Amino acid sequence: MPKRCDSSLAFLCMLGLAACSGAAVTSGGGNNAPPPGSPPPTVSFGAAPTSVVSGDSSLLSWSSSDASSCSASGAWSGIRATSGSQTINSIMTPSTYTLTCTGTGGSTTRSATVNVTGGGGAEVSGGVDSSLLDRHNESANQVYAFAGFNTTSGIPVAQAGVTQNTGGCTFRYDLAGLPDGNYTVALTSNGGTSFSRSANVTVAGAAAVQDFAPARVLRVGPGKQFAHPNDVTGLANGDVVEIDAGVYNNAETIWPSTISNLTLRGVGGRAHMVAPAVISNDKGIWVTDSANMKVENIEFSGATATFSNGAGIRAEGRDLAICGSYFHDNENGILGGSGNGNVLIEYSEFGHNGNCNDPAGCAHNMYMGNTDRFTLRYSYSHHASSGHTVKSRAKENYILYNRIMDEADGSSSYTIDLPNGGLSYIIGNLLQQGPNTENSTIVAYGAEGLSNPSKTLYVVNNTFVNDRTQGGTFLQISGGATAAVTVQNNLFVGIGSPVSGGTTTQVSNLQTNAPNFVNIGAFEYRPTATTPGIDQGTAPGLGGAFDLTPIYQYVHPMNREARPTHNAIDIGAYEYIP
Numbered sequence: 267m268p269k270r271c272d273s274s275l276a277f278l279c280m281l282g283l284a285a286c287s288g289a290a291v292t293s294g295g296g297n298n299a300p301p302p303g304s305p306p307p308t309v310s311f312g313a314a315p316t317s318v319v320s321g322d323s324s325l326l327s328w329s330s331s332d333a334s335s336c337s338a339s340g341a342w343s344g345i346r347a348t349s350g351s352q353t354i355n356s357i358m359t360p361s362t363y364t365l366t367c368t369g370t371g372g373s374t375t376r377s378a379t380v381n382v383t384g385g386g387g388a389e390v391s392g393g394v395d396s397s398l399l400d401r402h403n404e405s406a407n408q409v410y411a412f413a414g415f416n417t418t419s420g421i422p423v424a425q426a427g428v429t430q431n432t433g434g435c436t437f438r439y440d441l442a443g444l445p446d447g448n449y450t451v452a453l454t455s456n457g458g459t460s461f462s463r464s465a466n467v468t469v470a471g472a473a474a475v476q477d478f479a480p481a482r483v484l485r486v487g488p489g490k491q492f493a494h495p496n497d498v499t500g501l502a503n504g505d506v507v508e509i510d511a512g513v514y515n516n517a518e519t520i521w522p523s524t525i526s527n528l529t530l531r532g533v534g535g536r537a538h539m540v541a542p543a544v545i546s547n548d549k550g551i552w553v554t555d556s557a558n559m560k561v562e563n564i565e566f567s568g569a570t571a572t573f574s575n576g577a578g579i580r581a582e583g584r585d586l587a588i589c590g591s592y593f594h595d596n597e598n599g600i601l602g603g604s605g606n607g608n609v610l611i612e613y614s615e616f617g618h619n620g621n622c623n624d625p626a627g628c629a630h631n632m633y634m635g636n637t638d639r640f641t642l643r644y645s646y647s648h649h650a651s652s653g654h655t656v657k658s659r660a661k662e663n664y665i666l667y668n669r670i671m672d673e674a675d676g677s678s679s680y681t682i683d684l685p686n687g688g689l690s691y692i693i694g695n696l697l698q699q700g701p702n703t704e705n706s707t708i709v710a711y712g713a714e715g716l717s718n719p720s721k722t723l724y725v726v727n728n729t730f731v732n733d734r735t736q737g738g739t740f741l742q743i744s745g746g747a748t749a750a751v752t753v754q755n756n757l758f759v760g761i762g763s764p765v766s767g768g769t770t771t772q773v774s775n776l777q778t779n780a781p782n783f784v785n786i787g788a789f790e791y792r793p794t795a796t797t798p799g800i801d802q803g804t805a806p807g808l809g810g811a812f813d814l815t816p817i818y819q820y821v822h823p824m825n826r827e828a829r830p831t832h833n834a835i836d837i838g839a840y841e842y843i844p
């Protein structure tokens with residue numbers, strides 16, 4: 267779930283004690299007397315979260331208008347850009363961060379305080395199996411500690427969000443600073459409405475570990491309960507199916523609609539599902555009819571079907587989360603049905619899927635149907651064959667911090683195709699079309715008619731590269747003035763038209779033929795000191811309820827890191843640090 271809401275605020279919201287805007291909290295104030303005719307700067311400044319476990323970090327974010335410079339004081343110091351963000355690590359004591367921005371109209375001061383829990387007692391921490399979590403509403407996954415054994419009523423004495431380990435499909439929590447005593451430690455995936463697991467934990471001066479394990483694990487592999495994923499029977503709601511790493515030939519399964527909340531997980535590496543020469547369901551290697559499935563560490567290859575649209579996964583059930591998986595050499599990598607709900611794909615790779623063999627329509631590296639929300643993040647999609655590298659008809663699209671490319675010899679059509687519009691966020695991506703692309707456009711919005719309810723698109727802080735020597739179009743908007751499009755802080759490299767069609771708001775974008783990246787030939791688009799656009803971006807602000815400011819940047823392969831801050835935000839998908 268892309269929405270940001272710090273855990274303590276979410277808890278207050280749950281109790282009805284605070285408005286849950288997800289916005290940062292500001293406090294303090296005080297404006298110096300301005301000279302006549304000039305307004306004092308307007309400054310927005312906040313921390314997220316505003317309460318951390320001792321030793322954890324918080325992100326400070328700010329923006330201003332009518333200011334020429336800002337300075338930090340209190341628990342931090344130094345000169346700051348007039349907008350930006352900075353992660354403060356290892357916060358051990360309650361800390362107040364102050365920012366003063368100055369312009370011709372005077373100065374404005376804002377402060378944000380980060381409170382610290384823990385430090386005085388012992389920590390209770392542990393792993394949380396992904397099968398127990400809501401992957402589509404991450405802030406709802408929380409662990410509470412209640413005083414006494416066997417109770418989950420009343421006000422908890424401590425609370426922590428469940429966090430995902432970077433680069434992986436595993437999760438954990440840390441409840442810090444619990445005084446000695448007996449506690450019930452309880453896991454919720456719906457913000458505290460109910461608890462799916464609880465355990466009695468005694469704290470006696472030392473750290474305690476309490477893991478939350480799945481209800482039941484079925485094991486697949488040589489010598490295991492089932493030799494092959496095709497053989498799995500007797501499934502129950504909430505089961506985890508752990509499949510040993512290795513190659514499984516002739517793989518094809520319809521995961522049934524009568525079972526929900528299944529987690530299918532490769533262990534010890536990826537479990538590779540190789541399609542049979544003829545898939546009997548004529549759709550895909552795995553057809554996910556089950557609601558709320560999770561697929562982790564699985565590889566899919568070789569899917570074909572009668573109409574040249576055989577998929578690694580044919581997604582038909584409501585809500586699907588894919589993590590750490592690899593889809594290659596299928597007709598479609600994933601083909602999303604028209605089922606409603608949310609599809610999340612993260613830390614995954616798609617390559618060499620796609621074709622235009624069927625006159626009725628092409629197959630694509632990934633092709634999402636008209637679902638409610640599609641999120642693609644920290645992933646690598648490349649070398650689509652004739653089809654599109656990413657295609658989605660979803661009503662909402664969050665395409666964040668990915669590498670999506672033809673590279674040297676891919677033959678894709680569009681790099682991103684959102685043919686029906688939708689509320690769409692394309693932020694922090696590396697987007698390239700190669701010399702062999704079969705369509706001169708990189709990103710297309712509304713190409714088949716803006717039939718989704720929202721026709722709003724935000725394209726922010728991406729690095730676009732056109733390697734098509736005859737030129738091309740970086741962003742093509744169809745549908746005329748009905749689309750509301752914001753294009754900000756993008757770096758357009760190569761010849762061609764940056765934005766074509768539509769009525770667009772374009773702010774601080776830059777086009778260059780000399781990007782001076784670390785190694786453009788090897789598709790390493792990190793900036794150097796002479797890359798154009800350093801410190802030349804502008805604060806993106808909010809796009810609807812979503813903060814457009816990039817907080818991560820892509821790390822190859824299929825990973826992410828926090829986007830640092832240095833002076834004003836840079837144009838493009840990376841921030842340059844001297």
Ligand SMILES: [Ca+2]
Pocket residue numbers: 678679680681699703704705706707708
């Ligand atoms: Ca293209």
Ligand SMILES: [Ca+2]
Pocket residue numbers: 800801802831832833834835836841842
């Ligand atoms: Ca900068």
